Amino acid sequence: MNHPLARALRGAGIDAVDVAARLGVDPKTVQRWMTGRQPYPRHREALVALTGWSPHDLWPELARPADPATLADEVRIVYPHRSAVPADAWAGLLSRAEHEVAILAYSALFLAENVAVTDLLREKARAGVRVRIALGDPAGKHVATRGDEERIGAGMSARIRTALVGFGPLAEEPGAALGLHDTVLYNSICRADDELLVTSHIYGRPGAHAPVLHLKGSRVDGMVATYLASFERVWSVTKPAIV
Incomplete structure (x- = not known):
């Protein structure tokens, strides 16, 4: 033997x-x-x-613990469209942030109109969490193009201006920043530390109809890191929002 x-x-x-x-x-x-x-x-x-x-x-055949360096980012949930995401999932995600909140969108109006979310973001900023929100420039060419694609024309710019009113009080908090960008929005991102809700936009369809991924980061070169790098590139070209 x-x-x-x-x-x-x-x-x-x-x-x-x-x-x-x-x-x-x-x-x-x-x-x-x-x-x-x-x-x-x-x-x-x-x-x-x-x-x-x-x-x-x-017993060499025993499964070995995964090496942290080889762990894939975790896809926790895939929603068929944003309107299928439970209303409290957004606030639940943001409530877990201890270091960083980042939101990238054109309007994120559904968040800006949610008083629980905006109050939570102000509380996070006061507690020392870095809060950054990058919305589309209402006068930007890419925002205009998106409005045409969705057949709402200037309605996209109007949604952003309304969202700026909702997010406006955040600008009063030292730990928060509200910026405008004029980039093509491939994905909307809602970040709480290493957790993301990512809306993957579809040509000609509103964001509420686009799929959403709930991701949890576990490695420095995984999916979450890719989305976060994208946010940073957009943030680098934002200009301060005047509200």
Whole structure:
């Protein structure tokens, strides 16, 4: 018998009968273990203690803990469209932020009109959380194009101006910043530290009809990092909003 367990037991001077007596099992069961059958977890722990070998030395086929460097970002939930996201999910996400909140959108009007969200953002800013909101420039060419694509024309700019009124009080908080951008909006992003709700926009359809991903970051080069880098690039070209 050349199975690692058999070698480990021989090295420890323990035979199958000894193991059976100590673990309260039949010697034939131990013989099966020594030829490759895997014991139950409680018996594996006992065999590790008896032999001094590690679990993976005794049973190389055991699944190994994932290396943090190889972990993929977690896709927690995929919503078919933004209107399917529970209303309290946005505030719930933002309430978990301890260091950073970032919102990228054209209007994010559904958030700006939610008093619970705007009050929460002010509280976060006062508590030292960095809060940044990047909305579309109402006079921007890309905002105008998006309005045409959605067949609402100047309605897109009007939505942004309304959102600026809702988010306006945030500008009074030292830890918050409200900016305007004129970039193509491929995705809207709502960030709370390493958690994101990402709305993946679709040509000609309003944001409420677009799919939403709830992501949790776990590595420096994963999906979440890609979206966060995108936010930073947009933020670098924003101008302060005047409200």
